[in-house]
Structure formats: structure tokens, C-alpha cells
Amino acid sequence: MTTTASTAVSRKPIRWGRVAVHLGCLAALLVMLYPLAWLLATSLKPANEVIASLDLLPSHLEWSNYKTAFEGVNDVSIWRLLGNSLLIAGGAVLGNVISCSLAAYAFARLRFRMRGPLFAFMIATIMLPHHAVLIPQYIIFNKLGLVNTYWPLILPKFLATEAFFVFLIVQFMRGLPRELEEAARIDGCGPFRSFFKVILPLTRPALITTAIFTFIWTWNDFFTQLIYLFDPDKFTLTLALRSFVDASSQSAFGPMFAMSVIALLPIVLFFLAFQRFLVEGMASSGLKG
Amino acid sequence: MTTTQTPAAPPARAAAPTKRRPKRQREGAAWVFLSPWVLGATVLTLLPMVVSLYLSFTDYDLFNPPHWVGLRNYVQMFTEDPRYWRSVMTTLTYVVIAVPLQLALALVVALALKNMRHGKGFYRSAFYAPSLLGASMSIALVWRALFNDGGTVDHLFGNGGWINRPGWSLLAVALLTVWQFGAPMVIFLAGLQQIPAELYEAAAVDGAGKWRQFVSVTVPMLSPVLFFNLVLQTIQAFQVFTPAFAVSAGKGGPADSTLVYTLYLYDRGFVASHMGYASAMAWVLLLVIGAVTAVLFRTSRSWVFYASEGDR
Numbered sequence: 001m002t003t004t005a006s007t008a009v010s011r012k013p014i015r016w017g018r019v020a021v022h023l024g025c026l027a028a029l030l031v032m033l034y035p036l037a038w039l040l041a042t043s044l045k046p047a048n049e050v051i052a053s054l055d056l057l058p059s060h061l062e063w064s065n066y067k068t069a070f071e072g073v074n075d076v077s078i079w080r081l082l083g084n085s086l087l088i089a090g091g092a093v094l095g096n097v098i099s100c101s102l103a104a105y106a107f108a109r110l111r112f113r114m115r116g117p118l119f120a121f122m123i124a125t126i127m128l129p130h131h132a133v134l135i136p137q138y139i140i141f142n143k144l145g146l147v148n149t150y151w152p153l154i155l156p157k158f159l160a161t162e163a164f165f166v167f168l169i170v171q172f173m174r175g176l177p178r179e180l181e182e183a184a185r186i187d188g189c190g191p192f193r194s195f196f197k198v199i200l201p202l203t204r205p206a207l208i209t210t211a212i213f214t215f216i217w218t219w220n221d222f223f224t225q226l227i228y229l230f231d232p233d234k235f236t237l238t239l240a241l242r243s244f245v246d247a248s249s250q251s252a253f254g255p256m257f258a259m260s261v262i263a264l265l266p267i268v269l270f271f272l273a274f275q276r277f278l279v280e281g282m283a284s285s286g287l288k289g
Numbered sequence: 290m291t292t293t294q295t296p297a298a299p300p301a302r303a304a305a306p307t308k309r310r311p312k313r314q315r316e317g318a319a320w321v322f323l324s325p326w327v328l329g330a331t332v333l334t335l336l337p338m339v340v341s342l343y344l345s346f347t348d349y350d351l352f353n354p355p356h357w358v359g360l361r362n363y364v365q366m367f368t369e370d371p372r373y374w375r376s377v378m379t380t381l382t383y384v385v386i387a388v389p390l391q392l393a394l395a396l397v398v399a400l401a402l403k404n405m406r407h408g409k410g411f412y413r414s415a416f417y418a419p420s421l422l423g424a425s426m427s428i429a430l431v432w433r434a435l436f437n438d439g440g441t442v443d444h445l446f447g448n449g450g451w452i453n454r455p456g457w458s459l460l461a462v463a464l465l466t467v468w469q470f471g472a473p474m475v476i477f478l479a480g481l482q483q484i485p486a487e488l489y490e491a492a493a494v495d496g497a498g499k500w501r502q503f504v505s506v507t508v509p510m511l512s513p514v515l516f517f518n519l520v521l522q523t524i525q526a527f528q529v530f531t532p533a534f535a536v537s538a539g540k541g542g543p544a545d546s547t548l549v550y551t552l553y554l555y556d557r558g559f560v561a562s563h564m565g566y567a568s569a570m571a572w573v574l575l576l577v578i579g580a581v582t583a584v585l586f587r588t589s590r591s592w593v594f595y596a597s598e599g600d601r
Contacts, residue, residue, distance in 0.1 A: 018405075018406075021401050021405065022405075022408070024401065025398075025401060025402070025408075025412050028398065028416075029412070029416070032415070032416065032419060032468065033415070034441075035428065035431050035432070035468070036422070038431065038435065038441065039427070039428075039431045042434070050434075054441065054444045054445075099325040099326065099329070102323070102324075102325060102326070103322065103323055103325065103326035105322050106319045106320075106323045106326075107323075110316075110319035110322065111316070111319065112316050112319035112320060112323070113316070118323075121330070122326070122330070125330065125334055127524055127578070127582060128575070129524070129527065129571075129574055129575055129578055131528065131551060131570075131571045131574055131575075132337075132338055132571050132574065132575040133333065133334055133337035133338060133341065134337075134571065135341050135344065135558055135564055135567055135568050135571060136336070136337030136338075136340035136341045136344070136568075137333060137337050138559075139340070139351070139564070140332075140333075140337070142351065156329060156333050159326065159329025159330075159332070159333060160325050160326035160330075161329045161333050161334065166326065190318070191318040191319075191322075192321075195322070217424070220424040220425040220426075222426055222530070222531045222534070223530050223551075223555070226555075227555075227559050238425070238426045241427060241430060242426060242535075256430065257430070257431070257434075260426075260427035260428075260430055261427070263425065263426070263427045264422060264428075267421055267422060267425070268422075271414075271418055271421055275417075278417070278421070279413060279414060279417055282417070282420075282475045282476065283476055283479035
């Protein structure tokens with residue numbers, strides 16, 4: 001809409017400006033994508049070429065890097081690491097989608113005492129640095145004997161601790177017409193039926209956004225996994241990559257980056273499949289507030 | 290920010306017939322829906338905050354019971370621990386470098402894409418991709434290699450890579466944040482597209498050129514979005530961890546130049562098992578982030594313009 005209005009004023013002479021903008025964007029894009037291209041190329045380079053030159057392309061494709069990567073780290077196969085990562089991310093997605101949509105429905109549509117203050121508190125916890133609650137949470141899970149299990153990584157998600165997503169879904173639900181629920185109420189639906197039958201199906205875009213962001217953030221998460229998981233066979237891909245940090249000699253570069261590529265692959269696939277949801281979810285989170 | 294407009298939810302048809310029962314039932318239903326959140330908010334947020342405040346006045350190593358030491362942790366932090374101050378300065382430097390650079394780049398790219406006719410969606414997605422990938426260990430390792438001795442940056446500038454030089458290593462970490470400018474850029478772009486075209490038309494009729502339109506229309510209309518991005522990115526930047534960890538193998542080196550606050554907190558609490566000290570650090574971080582946010586909100590009154598003020 002804005003486009004037409006502001007360009008209609010000066011249509012003809014701007015052509016070269018357009019070309020310049022495109023060239024600038026492409027140049028910026030090349031710089032931006034260089035680290036990714038470098039990663040892909042290095043994952044296929046023979047050990048002696050990794051730091052020897054600026055050449056992006058390897059002299060020959062060293063597929064054995066991937067073979068080594070698939071053997072895993074610390075005697076734990078990559079399938080195990082991948083499975084662990086998927087388990088945590090999958091649990092987090094399930095937890096966030098369920099608990100955040102429940103809480104969001106109450107905040108968006110139901111009336112209860114203290115709603116205003118509780119909503120304000122919920123918003124405040126979005127800003128709360130994770131570190132402020134980290135140590136006592138660790139102590140609680142330690143007392144419960146749950147350190148070095150996946151519970152500390154998954155359980156909090158079932159308790160709607162990621163308020164950002166509650167907020168995101170609240171904003172979306174507020175945009176749904178109230179008439180729908182009123183019609184459902186007249187048809188005899190209580191709050192539970194109207195939530196499951198009417199509201200939840202309509203909230204799908206926000207739930208998908210929540211699911212994708214939760215997956216990616218949990219997949220990338222390092223700090224929480226670092227403090228809670230010790231056993232190599234409970235490690236995730238991220239933690240396995242971390243063990244390269246301590247002991248990396250140049251010869252391990254190829255396999256390390258091959259494993260890095262494997263670790264990024266799910267995110268790249270998610271991004272390609274859902275980029276509209278991601279970009280728009282991000283855009284709306286900043287505006288409707 | 291949003292709180293003010295929430296209680297305005299109309300009572301729907303609550304005041305319909307004279308039945309009192311459904312209303313109470315619905316209040317009960319609300320608490321059923323809220324119960325996971327209530328449990329999480331009390332047990333995993335409120336209680337831990339209180340506990341960590343208590344622990345910050347104790348000596349605690351996870352194995353022996355906490356031992357009350359009064360203000361000693363705070364005194365030690367502020368007066369006897371040079372590494373603490375080092376981590377404070379490192380984090381502040383990082384925030385001051387990374388956040389403005391990232392937001393400036395995001396704004397420039399958003400402005401460039403705003404009026405683009407072809408390829409806008411493509412660029413938007415492509416520039417956004419690093420925001421999703423950048424938080425990963427994989428990319429942190431790439432960064433370490435790119436800025437290491439013999440890495441691309443060394444080949445280009447010939448100064449032996451940045452991550453081994455105390456004056457430069459933090460800049461390498463900051464550039465990883467700048468690289469992820471796509472998320473604020475997407476928010477800027479959405480904000481730019483919500484500026485009504487009439488404002489530009491009116492400005493043009495009044496004889497305003499491109500620059501004048503930018504200063505008098507775009508900047509004020511975009512200021513709430515700019516403010517949102519500034520607050521969000523600043524809060525996040527204060528908590529940076531993974532890249533600093535990866536670049537320095539968890540040590541914060543060289544010469545503590547990448548010892549950001551959270552890395553030192555991790556080191557004190559989880560490596561050295563000084564949970565009391567780490568709790569004190571966490572509370573100071575909480576207070577500082579709260580104070581910075583409050584200051585941003587306070588100054589925002591003079592530069593953030595809300596077009597919808599009054600009619601909302």
C-alpha cells in the first residue's frame with residue numbers, strides 16, 4: 001500500500017536508485033551468507049586445507065568428514081545425539097503449545113479476579129533475565145534428583161514459563177471475533193468446549209509460530225543443557241559440539257564442522273518450510289504490543 | 290506496555306439473565322486454564338527469585354547447608370573482586386557496541402527494502418535467516434574459526450585473527466550479534482509498512498523532500514518500534530553467553546577480554562560452586578536490567594511518539 005503511494009510521486013528517475021538498492025542488498029547478502037558458505041565448504045575440506053588458504057572451495061570433497069561425524073563423539077553415536085536433541089525439542093514444543101495456549105485463553109477471554117495484575121506480572125516475566133531464577137531452579141531440580149535428566153529442560157515448558165508465547169497467543173486470540181464464542185455459548189458450549197472446538201482451531205497460526213520458535217530456540221539452547229546434562233550418552237548435538245571446543249586440534253576441524261552442518265540442518269529445513277510463519281510471527285510480536 | 294489496555298475487555302453478555310451460577314463456574318474455569326501457568330509462575334519464577342535473594346546473603350556450595358554471611362558476597366563483589374568488575378565492563382562494552390550497530394543496520398536494511406517492488410520477500414527471509422541460526426553452537430564455532438589465527442579475518446587483515454587479541458576478541462563476539470540483525474529488521478519493516486501513506490502524501494504536498502519526510506514522518510511514526518527493539522535487544526545483549534563461551538572455550542579469555550557477566554556467573558556458580566556469590570551476581574544483573582529498562586522507558590517519553598494516543 002505504502003509502496004504505490006510513495007513511488008507514484010517520482011516514478012521515472014528512480015530506476016537507477018532501484019538498481020543501486022538491489023546491488024547493495026545483494027552485496028550485503030553475500031557478506032551475510034559467507035559464514036554459512038564457509039561452514040558448508042569447510043565441512044567438506046581435507047584437514048590440511050582448513051586454515052591454509054582463503055579458497056572457499058575444497059580441492060576435493062572430503063566426505064570422510066561426515067563419516068567421522070556420524071560415528072559421533074565420546075563413543076555416543078550421532079543418532080543418539082540427534083534423538084536426544086529431538087526428544088528435548090519435541091517435549092518443549094508440546095509443553096509450550098499446550099500450557100501457553102491454556103493460559104492465553106484465560107487471559108484473552110475469561111474473567112477472573114486479579115486478571116489485570118496477573119497479566120502485568122506475566123508480561124514482566126518476559127523481561128526477566130533467566131539467570132535470576134536459574135540457580136534456585138537448579139537447586140530445586142537437584143533436590144528432586146532430576147539433574148542429569150531431561151525433566152529440567154522439558155517440565156518448565158509444560159508450566160508456561162516462556163511468557164513470551166503466552167503473550168503472542170493472547171494477542172492473536174484478542175483478534176478473533178467474540179461472536180463465535182457467543183454463538184457457541186448459545187449452543188450450550190461451556191468455556192472448555194468453546195476453547196477446544198472454536199478458539200483453538202482458529203488460533204492455529206499462532207500455535208504454529210509458537211511451535212516453530214520453541215523448536216528452534218530449544219534446539220539452539222546451550223546454557224541450560226550445559227548445566228543440567230553430564231552423561232555423554234544424554235548429550236545433545238549442541239553439547240557434543242561443545243566438547244570439540246575444549247579439545248579441538250586443527251585435524252578435528254572437518255568432522256566438527258560436518259557435525260555443525262548436521263546440527264543446523266533441522267533449523268534450515270524448518271526455516272525453508274515455515275519462513276512465512278517465522279517472519280510474520282516475529283513481525284507481529286513487535287507491533288501489536 | 291500492554292497492560293493499560295487489557296482491562297477494557299467488555300463483559301460480553303455476562304449481565305444477561307439473572308443466573309449467578311455460570312459466572313462463578315467460569316471464574317473456576319479460568320483458574321483451570323491458568324493452573325499450569327500459576328504453578329510455573331510461583332514454583333519456577335517467584336519462589337526461585339525469593340530463594341536466590343536469600344542465597345545471595347549466604348555461602349552455599351550445593352552440598353552443605355547455606356551459611357548466612359550477610360552482605361559479604363556483595364562487598365566482595367564490589368570491592369575485592371577485580372574479575373567481577375572486568376566482567377561488568379566487558380558486558381557494558383559489548384552492549385554499547387553490539388546493540389546500536391545491530392539496530393542501525395536493521396533500520397537501514399528495512400528502509401532499503403520498504404519500497405522495493407521485486408524481491409522484497411526474498412531479501413526479508415534471507416536477511417532474517419541468520420537470526421535463527423546465529424544462537425547455535427554451530428555458528429559460534431564457525432565464528433571462532435573465522436576470527437581465529439589463520440581464519441578468514443586473519444587472511445584479510447593479517448593481524449593474526451581477533452579472538453587471540455584482548456583488544457579485539459569482544460568485537461568478534463559483538464559482530465556475531467550484529468550478524469543477527471534480521472529479527473529487529475523484520476519488526477522495523479512491519480512498522481514502516483503501517484505508517485499511513487497519507488502522511489507522506491501530505492508531507493509531499495507541503496513541499497517536504499525525501500530527507501524531510503524521513504525526519505518528520507518516518508522517524509516519529511517508527512519511534513515506538515525503535516523503542517521496542519531497543520529495549521528487547523538491550524535486555525538480550527546483557528545476557529549474551531554462547532558466543533563468548535565458544536570463542537574462549539568457556540574461559541572468557543584472552544586476558545578476560547570476553548568474560549561477559551553471565552560467563553563469570555556460570556564460572557562462579559557452576560564451576561567453582563559458589564552458589565551464594567552467583568546468586569548475588571544474578572540479583573545485581575536483575576536490578577541492572579530493571580534499571581536500564583526503567584531509564585529507557587523514562588527517556589522514551591521525550592522521543593517516542595504514539596500516534597494512537599488518546600483515540601485508543
